[in-house]
Amino acid sequence: MATETIEILDSDGVNRALTRIAHEILERNKGVEDLALIGIRTGGSYLATQLQQKIVEIEGSDILLGTIDVTMYRDDLASRNNLSVGLTDIPFPLGQRKIVLVDDVLFTGRTIRAAMDAIMAIGRPENIQLAILVDRGHRELPIRPDYIGRNLPTARNEQIKVDFDDKDAAQAVHLLRN
C-alpha cells in the first residue's frame, strides 16, 4: 500500500513552537531557578537541547539539562523487538527541583509513565511538568501535557515522524498515512 506523507510542521514551524514552549516554561516557572530539562531518548533529548538553547537566549542564564532512557521501565519487554538501552545521564540531584520532561510525540502516555517512574527512582523532584512537540491523542493513561507544540488529532494507524538533521535539530514533523 502506498504511504501518504503530509507535512505538519516545517523547520520554521518547529522553531516557532519550541520558542513559544520556552517562553511558556519561563513564564510558568518564573525563571530558571530550581528548574531542569530532562529529554527522553532519543527524540526528546534532542528537543530538550534545543529548548535549553532557546531558554539561554531568552533568559540569559543557563538551565540544567539531563537525558533519560526509559527502556528499563517499560511494560512491553516480551513483545518488543528493539532491545537497545541508551544511557541515562542526569548530572544533578533531583531533590527540590522542578523537572520539565521533554518528548517529541505524545501518544498512549506509556513512555511518560515509564519516564516518571525512572525519575522517581533516581530522586524526589518538587514537581514534574511535561513538554511535547506533537500531541496526537489516543491516551491509555491519565497523562496530560503542560506545554504542547501542536495538537494533532490522528487515527490510530497513522504515524507521526519527527525528522532531525545531522546536528540533531528538529527539521520537520510529518504524518504518515497508509
Place this chain on the structure above:
Amino acid sequence: MFFNPKHILGIKNLTVEEINFILDTAESFKEVNTRQIKKVPTLRGKTIVNLFFEASTRTRTSFEIAGKRLSADMVNISASSSSVVKGETLEDTAHNIEAMHPDIIVMRHSASGACDYLAERLKCSVINAGDGTHEHPSQALLDALTIRQHKGEIKGLTVAIAGDVTHSRVVRSNIYCLNKLGAKVKIAGPRTMLPPGLEKLGCEVHHNLKAAITDADCIMMLRIQRERQGKTLIPSLREYSRFFGLNDSNLQLAKEDAIVMHPGPINRGVEISSSVADGKQNVILEQVENGVAVRMALLYLVSGGEKLQDN
C-alpha cells in the same frame, strides 16, 4: 537492535554485532549500579535460578546482584545442598526446576557441554556461567568491556594471556571474543599447560612469558588452580612463579599504558606479584564491577522480545 539468542552458551556462536550489542547494553546498565537506589523494574516477575554445581563466589554473587538490581526473583541452588548429592541426574534436576516455571537458568557445571545439553531439553533460557573447560562467556564479555573502557576500541590491540590454558574456560571464551573483535591474542604457558592445536583457535603460542607480553596492550593472568593440576603439571609453584609469574620487572616489557587483568581469585606471589596486583596498571576490581553490568545485560537481552529460534 533485535537480539535473537535465547540462550548464552558460549562466545563461539555469538556474532560480532551481538557481542557489541551486549557490551553497549552493559554500558547503559552500569549507570544503575552507581545510583543511590540501585534497582530498576525491568525484569519484574521473572524468576531466575542460579544452578551451581561447582564452587563459585564471584560469578554466582555477580549474577545474583545483577538479577536483583533488575527486580527479578533469584533462587540459588548449589550442588552440595541439592538432590545431586542424593544421586539425581542433571536432566532430572533440571526438569524438576523447570516444573516450577523459571524464566532463566544460570548454570555452572564441571562437565563441558552441560549447558548446551540443558538448553536442548528445557523451554527456559539457559546462561552458561562456566562449563568444564569449555566456555565462560560472561567472563570474556566483562573482560572485553573492561578493555574497551580503557582502550576505546579492541580492534588492533595485542592481548597476552598466560597460565594454565588447557584447563581454562576463561581463555577459550576470551580467544573467541577477542578474535571476533579484532584483537591479536598471544598465549603463554608451560608446555604441560597448553593443549595441542591451540594455534587453530587463532592465536600465537609462546612458551615464554616475556615473548608474549612484549608490547602487549593488555595482559591477562590466569590462576594456577592449586586444587587441581598445580601438583602434577609443574614442578613447583616457586618455579612456575619464576618463569611465568607477572612482576614489576617483566611488566615493563609491555606497553607503558598496558592494563593487567585477572579473572580471580588471584594467587599472590604465584602467577602475579602483590605489587603488580595492587599496582596502578591493574584493573582487576573494575572487571568485577563490569561483571555485574554485563550480567544485567545478558539477563535482560535473553528475556526481551520474541525469540525466533531456539539458539
